[in-house]
Amino acid sequence: MSGTFIGMPAFPKAAHEAVNNATLRGNLRHATHTIRAKRAKAVAEVSDWAELREAGKRIKDHTLRHLDRYLVQLEESVTAAGGVVHWAADAEEANRIVTDLVRATGESEVVKVKSMATQEIGLNEALEAAGIRAYETDLAELIVQLGKDRPSHILVPAIHRNRGEIRDVFVREMGAWGRAAPEGLTDTPAELAEAARLHLREKFLRAKVGVSGANFMVAETGTLVVVESEGNGRMCLTLPETLISVVGIEKVVPAWRDLEVFLQTLPRSSTAERMNPYTSMWTGTTDGDGPRTFHLVLLDNGRTDTLADEVGRQALRCIRCSACLNVCPVYERAGGHAYGSVYPGPIGAILSPQLRGTASEIDASLPYASSLCGACYDVCPVAIDIPEVLVHLRERIAQGGRATRNGDTVVLRPAKGHAAERAAMRAARWAFDRPGALRAGQRLASGTRRFHPRTLPGPGRAWSGTRELPAVPAESFRAWWQRTRGGKDVTE
Amino acid sequence: MSSRDLVLGRVRRALADVPGEDGAPPEPGPPDGDPSYERAVGRSYLREHGARSVARTVDLLAENLADYRAVVHRATEEELPGLVARLLARRGSRHVLVPPGLPPAWLSAADPVRVHDRAVSTPRELDEVESVVTGCAVAIAETGTIVLDGGPDQGRRRITLIPDHHICVVRVPGQVVASVPQALERLDPARPLTWISGPSATSDIELDRVEGVHGPRTLEVVLVSEG
Numbered sequence: 001m002s003g004t005f006i007g008m009p010a011f012p013k014a015a016h017e018a019v020n021n022a023t024l025r026g027n028l029r030h031a032t033h034t035i036r037a038k039r040a041k042a043v044a045e046v047s048d049w050a051e052l053r054e055a056g057k058r059i060k061d062h063t064l065r066h067l068d069r070y071l072v073q074l075e076e077s078v079t080a081a082g083g084v085v086h087w088a089a090d091a092e093e094a095n096r097i098v099t100d101l102v103r104a105t106g107e108s109e110v111v112k113v114k115s116m117a118t119q120e121i122g123l124n125e126a127l128e129a130a131g132i133r134a135y136e137t138d139l140a141e142l143i144v145q146l147g148k149d150r151p152s153h154i155l156v157p158a159i160h161r162n163r164g165e166i167r168d169v170f171v172r173e174m175g176a177w178g179r180a181a182p183e184g185l186t187d188t189p190a191e192l193a194e195a196a197r198l199h200l201r202e203k204f205l206r207a208k209v210g211v212s213g214a215n216f217m218v219a220e221t222g223t224l225v226v227v228e229s230e231g232n233g234r235m236c237l238t239l240p241e242t243l244i245s246v247v248g249i250e251k252v253v254p255a256w257r258d259l260e261v262f263l264q265t266l267p268r269s270s271t272a273e274r275m276n277p278y279t280s281m282w283t284g285t286t287d288g289d290g291p292r293t294f295h296l297v298l299l300d301n302g303r304t305d306t307l308a309d310e311v312g313r314q315a316l317r318c319i320r321c322s323a324c325l326n327v328c329p330v331y332e333r334a335g336g337h338a339y340g341s342v343y344p345g346p347i348g349a350i351l352s353p354q355l356r357g358t359a360s361e362i363d364a365s366l367p368y369a370s371s372l373c374g375a376c377y378d379v380c381p382v383a384i385d386i387p388e389v390l391v392h393l394r395e396r397i398a399q400g401g402r403a404t405r406n407g408d409t410v411v412l413r414p415a416k417g418h419a420a421e422r423a424a425m426r427a428a429r430w431a432f433d434r435p436g437a438l439r440a441g442q443r444l445a446s447g448t449r450r451f452h453p454r455t456l457p458g459p460g461r462a463w464s465g466t467r468e469l470p471a472v473p474a475e476s477f478r479a480w481w482q483r484t485r486g487g488k489d490v491t492e
Numbered sequence: 493m494s495s496r497d498l499v500l501g502r503v504r505r506a507l508a509d510v511p512g513e514d515g516a517p518p519e520p521g522p523p524d525g526d527p528s529y530e531r532a533v534g535r536s537y538l539r540e541h542g543a544r545s546v547a548r549t550v551d552l553l554a555e556n557l558a559d560y561r562a563v564v565h566r567a568t569e570e571e572l573p574g575l576v577a578r579l580l581a582r583r584g585s586r587h588v589l590v591p592p593g594l595p596p597a598w599l600s601a602a603d604p605v606r607v608h609d610r611a612v613s614t615p616r617e618l619d620e621v622e623s624v625v626t627g628c629a630v631a632i633a634e635t636g637t638i639v640l641d642g643g644p645d646q647g648r649r650r651i652t653l654i655p656d657h658h659i660c661v662v663r664v665p666g667q668v669v670a671s672v673p674q675a676l677e678r679l680d681p682a683r684p685l686t687w688i689s690g691p692s693a694t695s696d697i698e699l700d701r702v703e704g705v706h707g708p709r710t711l712e713v714v715l716v717s718e719g
């Protein structure tokens with residue numbers, strides 16, 4: 001996946017810099033705490049939340065289990081409804097397909113609906129290289145694009161910016177991209193939204209090509225669904241003559257009826273609303289209404305590799321609501337940029353290393369960017385057991401093993417930097433197999449406990465740098481049990 | 493090998509470890525005819541949340557629409573033309589967009605110049621129009637949502653998008669359902685659908701909701717009781 005932020009340091013280093021930024025921490029704390037309370041209230045409104053969550057999980061699992069069949073069915077439905085379906089094995093191919101489609105229209109600019117898939121493949125940069133300008137139209141994406149910034153949240157990519165910073169970006173940059181910010185723009189959210197409305201209006205009205213992703217694709221009917229708030233999605237999906245949607249293959253659901261689950265769980269999980277302001281659904285093209293040409297680009301880009309992992313494949317259930325980011329204590333402090341991917345937070349920590357592989361320093365460090373507290377699993381509307389996948393990925397990084405890359409099985413070597421951990425585990429296994437040695441070792445440890453250091457030397461220092469070593473008791477449990485016959489002879 | 497075959501081949505190899513559901517190989521064809529699919533999904537969730545009278549369901553629709561800043565009005569069929577005329581006048585609209593199959597009575601008392609929903613109009617021309625009046629396909633009480641399906645009294649999707657003021661008429665109780673599952677049962681996926689819950693909004697600044705971005709910033713919903 002090419003969405004990698006080049007030269008990104010491993011998570012601990014990036015996070016270390018982020019937690020020292022007081023403004024960033026304040027912005028994140030304010031935003032995540034606001035949404036957390038609201039989400040809990042929105043979820044409590046529906047008495048069958050647990051059942052909806054279970055149904056969402058099962059629909060996605062069933063779809064993934066028969067993904068080939070549903071993709072073929074989707075292709076047939078979309079084609080029958082007047083759409084054209086393309087398949088892209090990786091980011092490069094998807095970018096090439098979209099670039100060629102835009103070129104064929106003769107246009108040199110496109111308007112974009114916020115889409116994780118096109119962020120992931122770096123579509124804007126690829127179009128730019130081909131002389132095509134891509135305008136982001138989601139408010140937060142606009143803030144990121146104008147500020148030459150990186151997204152730091154799935155739903156609200158500019159969550160790391162407060163209103164004052166957003167105002168400054170608008171005043172400084174809007175003029176270079178089109179209509180300048182109004183004179184005397186203040187930092188009230190309503191005025192900032194108005195400035196974005198005026199700035200983007202002219203782009204919507206003249207746009208000939210729209211680019212989107214999709215939240216869901218229905219195999220049975222060929223319907224695509226985009227869930228949004230601002231109306232920029234509706235603009236991009238209905239005003240242009242040509243619409244190009246780039247969608248990950250895991251976004252398919254079998255039946256029309258399945259939407260009844262996700263249209264209840266997604267808005268409540270993401271923006272904590274009963275329903276988001278606008279949802280658009282379209283099936284191919286409609287005579288006289290909306291785009292005359294519709295292209296659907298089905299994107300793999302590491303998804304089939306993820307599907308091949310028996311534990312990790314559950315990450316493909318994700319509906320990108322971002323509830324896991326908002327509850328995560330690590331995300332709240334480190335921020336989204338530290339994750340080095342368009343998918344930050346807990347879901348990013350399991351998705352990025354699977355989509356991209358664990359060859360880079362940042363990807364190998366992501367499964368460790370968690371305290372395994374499990375809050376992410378609790379709020380996940382499709383019940384992805386993120387801690388389970390984190391531990392699974394840690395094991396594969398530390399010990400190596402089989403994985404799938406670009407459709408081929410590869411054997412990963414144990415990562416460097418985990419040698420001490422592996423040696424400690426080997427020693428423990430040896431000792432636990434030998435009761436005599438274990439007893440001798442425990443006696444030795446108890447007898448010398450006055451001389452134990454508070455921190456570990458050598459490679460253990462990284463571990464004990466932020467932790468107290470546990471105190472060794474004067475007597476081991478096994479020794480106590482033998483001496484007192486299980487507590488029957490208590491003579492102190 | 494085409495990318496299509498490459499991706500589908502990867503999917504099949506990735507799933508080599510998975511037995512069929514219930515140990516049986518999956519049946520081909522649409523999920524409707526597939527018992528393994530409905531068995532796998534279960535669907536133990538509710539079709540609607542709580543039992544309500546028809547009148548109470550309509551009240552809930554009004555409450556939830558208002559909660560997300562839509563302006564809700566109630567009228568009888570006789571009162572409707574007068575109400576629509578007043579809403580357009582209060583807004584100061586000089587033009588109003590009209591879907592091809594809008595019941596003529598709805599605008600019979602209104603002054604603004606009618607702009608008809610035509611394929612040849614450009615978005616820029618529509619941007620000069622202040623208001624639009626439409627019907628809807630269905631309204632959902634639990635979520636405060638109206639759904640448009642491009643029917644004759646609703647027109648093309650863009651006419652309810654570009655003007656800043658949308659008056660949407662809902663026939664109650666006939667067009668009102670309680671829940672999202674009930675709404676999907678009534679809708680035809682082959683039609684272009686727009687689900688609207690309140691005016692355009694954003695949560696992009698500090699994750700706090702602000703009304704009014706690109707879609708109509710004022711949404712007025714008129715609940716018309718069927719005579």
